[in-house]
Amino acid sequence: MELKTGTRRYASYGWYYEVTELGYKCHMNDIAAVIGLAQLVKLDKANARRREITARYNEAFADVDWIETPVEKPYVKSACHNYVIKTPYRDKMNLHLKEKEIATGVDYMPVHLHPYYRGKFEADVPVTDSVWAKLITLPLYPSLTDAEVECVIESILSIPRD
DSSP states (O other): OOOOOSOGGGGSOOSOOOOOSOOOOOOOOHHHHHHHHHHHTTHHHHHHHHHHHHHHHHHHHTTOTTOBOOOOOTTOOOOOOOEEEEOTTHHHHHHHHHHTTOOOBOOOOOGGGSTTTTTTSOOOOHHHHHHHTTEEEEOOOTTOOHHHHHHHHHHHHTOOOO
């Protein structure tokens, strides 16, 4: 299935970035504040849509032994900002989905791997290194259509794993 969407966000950005110097980003101007306030009106509807997509992903991947889905504790109601799975096929999945014009992400690269921090301290973090190599973030935003969600699912399930 070829995806047709009104927004190119679906397939237009890559996941790789690097921190090369120390800096700060802590300002907001009046225009950004007004836009933020206007977006708050849409927050409940947007979060509800994200939860619908999350539920569909959870259902589709529930019995897939090479995918570990996010865990939501019974006492938590997540906003479902990201849908991050663990799979030993992360890089293969990323390339496979990119070929189908489906953008994925990796949130977030461990600090000790960024060029700015390399060599500045020793990081003996084998669990972090192991887990990070398996993380991939799937598309999850309110304007994602049901057909696009199904396309993501079908594309993932069709990945050759040998």
